Amino acid sequence: MFGFFKSKSEQEPTTQAQAPMSWRERLKNGLARTRQALGAPLAALFGRHGKIDEALYEELETILLTADVGVTATQRLLDALRARAKRDRLTDPQALKDALLEAMAELLTPLEKPLEVSGHRPFVIMMVGVNGAGKTTTLGKLAHWFKAHGKSVLFAAGDTFRAAAREQLLVWGERNGVTVIAQEKGDSAAVIYDAIQAAKARGIDVVLADTAGRLPTQLHLMEELKKVKRVIDKAEPGAPHEILLVLDANTGQNALAQVKAFDDALGLTGLVVTKLDGTAKGGVLAAIATTRPVPVRFIGVGEGKEDLQPFRAREFVEALFA
Secondary structure, eight states, rough: OOOOOTTTTTTTOOOOOOOOHHHHHHHHHTTTTHHHHHHHHHHHHHHHHHSSHHHHHHHHHHHHHHHOOHHHHHHHHHHHHHHHHHHTTTOOHHHHHHHHHHHHHHHGGGOOOOOOOOOOOOOOEEEEOOOTTTTTHHHHHHHHHHTTTTEEEEEEOOOOOOOOHHHHHHHHHHHHHHHOOSSSOOOOHHHHHHHHHHHHHTTTTTTEEOOOOOOTHHHHHHHHHHHHHHHHHSSSSTSSSEEEEEEGGTTHHHHHHHHHHHHHOOOOOOEEEEGGOOOTTTTTHHHHHOOOOOOEEEEOOOSSTEEEEOHHHHHHHHHOOO
């Protein structure tokens, strides 16, 4: 077979490599579906109404509930808006939109508590969640984030139920240059115990411990998680220093039941909300803030390893209303 070389004038024009998107741009793109369910209807609502009246508040309530903001959070936001409108004598619906942004940011701000790992070495993070929430992928992205911030990381392949989970973690380990402590068979707690011992011997900063997915209704499996937590404490007194529940944003209001069950069983210290790019239910963070305000450490808005970043309330709300 012969190849044909094009003259310079016939060659395809070269295009400059596009600059990587900033986190704010990725966040805005990732929240597009929720913005379509929340931000776009709000813009139409405030643009359509010529005055602030009860009909506007009723439509606003419907929009917030549709976006999975939840009954309690919706009521709190409406109460804040009514008070603000009365206090500031607002008459223009557009002014109410700005007030809603401020009220939403104020509601979510208590969830904004960045994860600090410098207090312990190794700092042990235990990852939990239901099947399919994205725990293993989140571990890989977290490793990338920690390494980008100068921390050494070690994986504990504690999901011994799924061979695929171990293999997936090995891939992430190779991609991030992170050692994976794993066994083909064995007890989850034993694997994590060995990983912590290895981390101590090697002077590793952060241990990311995977666990098998389970439903909160599987009581025997929830008891197993309690055992894993006890064994971690034996391996490193005071650990795990962080127990992160990975939540799939697609579950909407069902996320509240997961937070309650795992928090009751383990005492959660933080949440990672994943797959926000694939859902219109991003408003669930407001529901979490009013019912079970466990800090949201990270949010995920895409499949790339840079698409997991710490949660910041104001930039999240601004991306929703953009």
